[in-house]
Amino acid sequence: MTAQGKPRYQQLKEMIIGRIMSGELQPRDRVPSENELVNAMNVSRMTANRALRELTDEGYVDRVAGIGTFVTDLKAASHVLEVRNIADEIERRGHTYSAIVHKQERQHASAEIREALQAVAGSDVFHVLVVHQENGVPIQLEDRYVVEDFAPDCLQQDFTKITPSAWLSGISPLQEAEHIVRATMPGKAVRERLGIDEQEPCLLVLRRTWAHGRPVSFARLHHPGSRFELTGHYAPPGTKKSNPITADVIELGKLQQ
Template identity: 45%
Template sequence: MPTPKFTQIKQFIVDKIRSGLWLENQRVPSENELAKQFAVSRMTARRALSELTDTGILTRSQGLGTFVASFKSQSSLLEIKNIAHEVKERNGNYSCTVQVLESINAVAPIAIALGVEVDSVVYRSVIIHNENDSPLQVEERFVNPLLAKDYLQQNFTALTPHEYLSTVAPLTQARHTVEAITPSSEMCQWLNLYNEEPCLQVIRRTWSVNGIVSFARLISPGSKYRLGGQLTFKNNNKAHNA
């Protein structure tokens, strides 16, 4: 079965970016230019650009065109850090317990979050991260197997999922939602919470140049964990960097 034209256009753009021929903030061909180059309709070219924009590979600016997204900043508010490094930076002793490592059929919310078909096979892991032998965070992660096929074969007591995924599918973008939640009884058990207390939940989706890599829930006791960040503002006269 031939590859759809819009997929060919997407792959063409991704290859140009991965090879370094198209750099961050560089303008990419317009819908009309791509339609002419690939002998397709403008609607087909628009679909390719729109899907790459939705996954954070491209950015569109009204009246200016479409540009290669900046891959240096993974989040405007939160920097993605490896929790093992965080603990060690505090001179703590990091360890973890792998509770679940399995393949499952994706229910609708997980399929939507990963951009895959409902009931398709995805990978799931549940890992408890400890600091000085005390539970600090529960990480439940769903992974697209097309982008990390050997995920279930990894020893996550030796490296974190973040470290592994950063190697096999280097992250280009992440989106976060942060909220306070009341933990379930299972979560209380995993976190050794004998008295119910509010927890901090971070919902995180991560992308590589080839699509959505993972969807994760990171849950920590409010009394043990906090998030912080820093914004740096720079003067820049270039319009597409403003």
């Protein structure tokens, strides 16, 4: 039912994206090769090549010369959405990751949570409260709500072994993500679970993620201001990124005089 007026390479792209979004093609699955698309879709190989190459640029697939084309796995897919897995981040730094699960339950959605998740009145949501630790030191308090029918087996998961965000990504590829970042003074409940004192601010990240075109999860991520920072480095495609700023300069948060 693709529009007739669209270019054929665009139709090819949309067909493949549709298969990925619908779940027919899972992460790491093999995508039809250029020659298979030539035969099946009645296009030239250059047209199939353009479609797959653009999907590569957009982060949907990875290509390996001589092997084939594959749906990007979760780690690579996170690049598109810039949604990161805190456990991977910690292990990439060579530190040990651990988690404490404080809550894992089904509950009635409050009015605010219903609005964030676009859920109807009276619906239930799963609520997970987990502290993520780096070398045993709390670094994130995750207060997450998940739409019930998106992930029915939420209560059976062991969130000390897989983070909620990694688990959600595995259920279905994430389509959209929304972030809001604020600096706050945390309440007593947050302070106790993060092990910080009354004077320490928190970096609060509010995150909503979409799948199948609707919000499926909403999370409040509290980070101790003294132990956490968000980083980003933007460069045009094809450019070599420069070295990141050093820790010494990071410490320079104070205004002189």
